[in-house]
Amino acid sequence: MNKGEMLYEGKGKKLFLTDDENLLISEFKDDLTAFNAEKRGNEAGKGALNCKISTQLFHLLEKHSIKTHLVKTLNDTEQLIKRVKIIPIEVVVRNIATGSLAKRLAIKDGTVLPFTLVEFYYKDDALGDPIINDEHCLLLNLVKSESDLEELKRLGREINSIMKSFFAERKLKLVDFKVEFGVDKDGNILLSDEISPDSCRFWDMDTNEKLDKDRFRQGIGDVKVAYEEVLKRILSH
Numbered sequence: 001m002n003k004g005e006m007l008y009e010g011k012g013k014k015l016f017l018t019d020d021e022n023l024l025i026s027e028f029k030d031d032l033t034a035f036n037a038e039k040r041g042n043e044a045g046k047g048a049l050n051c052k053i054s055t056q057l058f059h060l061l062e063k064h065s066i067k068t069h070l071v072k073t074l075n076d077t078e079q080l081i082k083r084v085k086i087i088p089i090e091v092v093v094r095n096i097a098t099g100s101l102a103k104r105l106a107i108k109d110g111t112v113l114p115f116t117l118v119e120f121y122y123k124d125d126a127l128g129d130p131i132i133n134d135e136h137c138l139l140l141n142l143v144k145s146e147s148d149l150e151e152l153k154r155l156g157r158e159i160n161s162i163m164k165s166f167f168a169e170r171k172l173k174l175v176d177f178k179v180e181f182g183v184d185k186d187g188n189i190l191l192s193d194e195i196s197p198d199s200c201r202f203w204d205m206d207t208n209e210k211l212d213k214d215r216f217r218q219g220i221g222d223v224k225v226a227y228e229e230v231l232k233r234i235l236s237h
């Protein structure tokens with residue numbers, strides 16, 4: 001598969017055209033950004049770790065009948081993916097209150113939520129990815145219909161239940177995560193983008209040590225060591 005022209009560069013990945021108009025190459029970058037790219041960094045090897053972690057998790061979800069954009073891994077940092085039109089909604093799923101939820105609603109950090117919370121954020125850097133409700137999604141034509149929103153919520157909850165038990169077996173709490181979906185040429189909604197410690201929060205089951213991008217956001221350090229630990233635990237069974 002020939003790597004063609006770069007189509008798009010995001011904060012964590014670059015997308016390249018290929019010989020096949022329905023397939024793209026996704027290259028995971030070592031760059032780290034936080035707070036809508038106000039804080040920037042770079043961690044050599046982070047892209048390769050996220051590529052491996054995301055590949056493993058997408059395979060896990062595929063095994064549980066979640067359709068994804070992943071075709072195959074090409075090398076340490078690149079995946080061959082199906083070309084989709086990204087739905088500009090960040091679907092955030094939460095099990096434990098922390099981050100923006102704890103701050104916005106003054107919920108004590110670490111509170112276990114009585115039910116799985118699904119939120120929508122408008123994927124728009126200029127606006128700082130604001131939280132939006134179902135009606136905002138329809139008002140902005142981000143999806144075709146209410147049933148698409150119900151499908152995004154259903155998929156978010158299903159992905160959460162699969163990953164929560166997978167990580168619990170590996171002594172990690174899945175605190176929260178963000179997923180993105182895209183629509184392929186046949187109109188199927190596919191899980192897209194990535195699932196990695198850049199887009200999830202993982203806390204050690206016994207110590208609550210943070211093993212995710214909060215180490216970068218909060219300047220705790222040892223970002224790569226934490227991502228390596230997540231990969232090690234994923235591969236540990």
Ligand code: C5P
Pocket residue numbers: 090092098099100101129176177178198199200201213
């Ligand atoms: O910051 P907040 O608490 O809203 O983040 C919730 C979850 O979504 C976290 O796991 C975070 O890593 C992820 N997220 C993301 N990309 C964003 C915003 C949040 O991956 N733009």
